[in-house]
Structure formats: structure tokens, C-alpha cells
Amino acid sequence: MSEERLQKAVDRLKKSGVRITPQRHAVLDYLLNSMVHPTADEIYKALEGKFPNMSVATVYNNLRVLREIGLVRELTYGDSSSRFDCNTTDHYHVICDSCGKIVDFHYPSLDEVESLAEQVTGFEVSHHRMEVYGKCEDCQKVKTQKH
Amino acid sequence: MSEERLQKAVDRLKKSGVRITPQRHAVLDYLLNSMVHPTADEIYKALEGKFPNMSVATVYNNLRVLREIGLVRELTYGDSSSRFDCNTTDHYHVICDSCGKIVDFHYPSLDEVESLAEQVTGFEVSHHRMEVYGKCEDCQKVKTQKH
DNA sequence: TATTAGATTATAATCTTTATAAATAGTGTA
DNA sequence: TACACTATTTATAAAGATTATAATCTAATA
Secondary structure, rough: OOHHHHHHHHHHHOOOOOOOOHHHHHHHHHHHHHHOEHHHHHHHHHHHOOOOOOOOOOOOOHHHHHHHHHEEEEOOOOOOOOOOOOOOOEEEEEEOOOOOOEEEOOOOOOHHHHHHHHHHOOOEEEEEEEEEEEEOHHHHHHHHOOO | OOHHHHHHHHHHHHHOOOOOOOHHHHHHHHHHHHOOOOOOOHHHHHHHHOOOOOOHHHHHHHHHHHHHHEEEEEEEEOOOOOOEEEEOOEEEEEEEEOOOOOOEEEOOOHHHHHHHHHHHHHHHEEEEEEEEEEEEEEHHHHHHHHO
């Protein structure tokens, strides 16, 4: 099943006239199989073994290409570096304030908010983002153990 | 009215045991009277005239203090630098994809989303963020003028 | 007014991301 | 298959935002 998603993504790259290089393939493969929304640096470190000469710039370049095509979403949270998500199904994220863990969260899209925003502000709305913050179960336990 | 908000904020600082320095007062005052959610650098440049020797670090330090107390919210969008908002009334933001303009947008808080996220993920939810993106009226006009 | 802990300043360092130019390699075509 | 063209990679440097450090200064309190 994972293979199928990868194949679909590769096809989409080809259709966009983007070359399939080993590095690009590896970045895409890693993102598709990652559940944790990695940063550019995490991807770089993960692929270092397979591509000892790969440059960090290559990771950034490929993430930009994948984002422009629409295969990957860039997530900008409060912390220093962006995270990347290639789960294309509609979903939101719940983020732990303590450890930074990110959990996918399915909820019907907030279309009503978008249309009201259009009416009130006159904007031509394209999309929205939403994240819920809190303390994950693990970190809740840690707090209680302290006493 | 603006004076009243400033006074309230200063009182809150005092209660938190934070010293009221001229620079800190100026940062707070500037934020309270700004409608545009400025970046740290914009605040720094704006206060440069009044405090020729002020360091950028001072602005960052004060923004951190104000944020920790809860007087200021840090907004992290896709672009490079954070923006700061001390409008304490509940509201969301609508952001222009083209020019970056940020418009306040009032909408009932998405409490239902928070409680469902708690149930589904087991998180102890503290808050959420949401932004709507699109093209503002000015940028819509620009596009049509091109032809 | 003297004390003291906290704040500011100046500077350097860190970290993420982007820019640049030369070398390399993927893809279509003959 | 070999060639040519161009996108991509690499290595490096640069930019930009933010944080760390240490010395100096100052707001708050007795």
C-alpha cells in the first residue's frame, strides 16, 4: 500500500516534468513512510547514510519542488524549523506543548469559517490552517510522577 | 481608551514582579497601539529614535517576557520572522497570500474542535490556532489590472 | 540613599534557510 | 547506444532571525 502511494507520487512528478533523481526519490520515500512530520535536517540526517555526499541544499530544494507540486505541505509552528507532511488527506494536527509530538486529527473541514471570512473581509479565500495545542498523555504522566 | 489598556497591562506587569523599564514600557505601548502585528525588527526600528542605544536583544527579551506573562501572543506564519499581537480579545487572522497583510477576524471560538481533539487523542488541550489565507481586495484588483 | 536582583547593552555565536557557480547526471532524440 | 541539453546536485558562502554571554547599569524596595 505504501508502494502504491509512492508510485502515484512518482507519476505525478513525471507529469509535472520534474526529474526523478535518487535523492529526490529518497526524500519522497522517506516522507511518505514517516509518521512524524520531520524537519529538513531530520530528513538530511536520515538519508546521510545512503547518500554520503548529499548536500543540505538538496533536501531543501527537493522539499520546495515537492511543495510547489502539491505533494508536500510545509508546517510552520512556533519552533525554529519547518516540518513537512505529505499526508495529502485532509486532516489537522494536535501538538504537544511539552515534547512537540504531533498527532494527526481528523475533523470535518471548517468551510463555514472560510465562507464567513470571505464575506466579512472581502478576501478571496484559498485555504486555512488550524492546530490544537495541549499536553500529550505521556507528558501528563510525567508531570504527576514528579510528586 | 488606549491609555486604559496600557495602564491595565502595566499593572499586570507589576503584579508579575516584572520591572517597568522605559524600553519595556515603550515596546508594550507600541504593540498596544499597533494594528499591524509587527515583527521584532519593526518594533526595534520604530523605537530606535527614542532609544538610540537600545539593543535588538532588548526587544526580543521584552517580547519573551510579555509573552510569558500572557500579554502578547507570538504569531508564527510561514515567513521568516515571528509577529507579535497584544490584542487580548479573542479573534482569528486572515492573511493575504500575495502581500502578507493581516486582518483581524472575529468568529466564535472553536470549542467543539478542542473538546473532540481531547476525546480522540487523549491530549489535555490548552488552546488552538487558526488562520485563513487568501487574496485581499487590493491584490485581487492588481491581478485583473494586468490584462 | 544604598542595596541588589533584574534589565540593558554590545557583541558574538548559533541555527535555519537561501543564493551562487561549477560539476554532474537524467531524459529525450538521432 | 551515444549525444546533447538542461535540470539537479554539490560545495560553499551568505543572509537573516534569534539566542547566549558578560559587563554595565538601573528600577524597586527598605
